[in-house]
Amino acid sequence: MSFWWLTNWMAAAGRQCWDCGEDFLVVQRLPGETLRRLASRLEETGTTKDAARRGRPRSIRSAENIAALADDVMEAPWTSDRRRAKRMGISRRSLHRMFIQDLKMCRYKVQMVHQLSAADRQSRLTHAIAALAEDVMEAPWTSNRRRVT
Numbered sequence: 408m409s410f411w412w413l414t415n416w417m418a419a420a421g422r423q424c425w426d427c428g429e430d431f432l433v434v435q436r437l438p439g440e441t442l443r444r445l446a447s448r449l450e451e452t453g454t455t456k457d458a459a460r461r462g463r464p465r466s467i468r469s470a471e472n473i474a475a476l477a478d479d480v481m482e483a484p485w486t487s488d489r490r491r492a493k494r495m496g497i498s499r500r501s502l503h504r505m506f507i508q509d510l511k512m513c514r515y516k517v518q519m520v521h522q523l524s525a526a527d528r529q530s531r532l533t534h535a536i537a538a539l540a541e542d543v544m545e546a547p548w549t550s551n552r553r554r555v556t
Contacts, residue, residue: 467501473509476502480512488514 445455452458472495479491486494492502506512523531 467497468505468509472497473505476505477510480510 449455475495476491476497479486479495483491488499488502488506492499495502497505503514506514
């Protein structure tokens, strides 16, 4: 079986963003040697999947560790990744992979802000009403301010 016509093929591969998991499409030209290797693997084994690798299997992203991470996040969602990784005995990079790929979670930084009191709410409301009234009274073509739409 000859695959000489594969040398000019374009490959489209679906990828996922490491951080947010959003899908995007990557189109690239495949080198002829890659296509010949895939064709010979298809002829020999009947599939283009990679052969099983030698060595120790990766066990850090096991179902138990993923479940433990999910439980830990539910118990203490405010804990930093560094502390969580140290406490669980997992590297930060592996922890990040488990968050993104297994739990489908994106990290974010918790920001502390002050709590609004009743007086603050009333003050904000009056300022907003005054700003809206000023905008309504003023014709848009006479304004010197830049309008954001």
